[in-house]
Amino acid sequence: MTIEMTVIEGGDEDFADTVEFMIDSVAEALGKPFDPEPFHLKATDADGELAGGLVAHKVQQWLFIKLLGIAEGQRGKGIGRSLLARAEDFARQEGLVGVYLDTFEFQAPRFYKGLGYTECGRLPAIAGAPQRIWFAKTFEAVPADGAAGS
Template sequence: MKDYRIEEATSEDLNVVERGLVEYNLSKVPLIQEKAFIPVNLVVRDSEGQIVAGVDSRLYCWNCCYVDMLWVKEENRKCGYGNILLNEVERVAKEKGAYLIHLDTFDFQAKDFYLKHGYEIFGVLEDCPKGHNRYYLKKNL
């Protein structure tokens, strides 16, 4: 084995790792959308301009969409902002050619919200964190 050292990665280092992984993946399954990653990031602002909800998602390589985060400020929950954001992400993803959307959520977060929107559970990581479950959900668009 060659000499090596392990260091904390910088953001530039992680860009190298990401490019390497994307390059490898694309050598196995060709890119079928215009770019490897297309962000679909949205926020909802109140009348004072404060963010009350937001979503961080992206279409990736093969016309799939991953929702990384969807958040609604606690006092604004049950106002429909989560519905609006999720519906808009799905609309944009479908418009850009996505056929599948997926995400994960914890049992103390929004599992029932996603199930209500037609998502199905395809995996569960039990006891992560201790005493809770992490759910992996998907929906065909």
């Protein structure tokens, strides 16, 4: 069998959607459909200006935070912490098992560790490429009757 491979310069959204469909259809056949649901949080200041935001989606009973950004003049005011706390509240309300995200070594690994996130993966720093670090926070399981365990 001969297979030809072609680089698609600049990308192709239809092609990406087709590949995603191939992956999703297998997961769905296994009873684990991806069906990501977006969750976005927008933080604005008293003047209505964008102070920060969080872009995430629910998938496979997790909330994946893809982006968490704070405007330069707004950093250090607790906005990132508040956005993350609100996202965690949302995940708990939705019955998700936890939150996961990634960051680079020069960004915010100490921030996430300080908020109870545990490192769960890391790409090494090689040839000037910075380490990329994955973090997760899982939620304590709550029994079906809603009572917390002892």
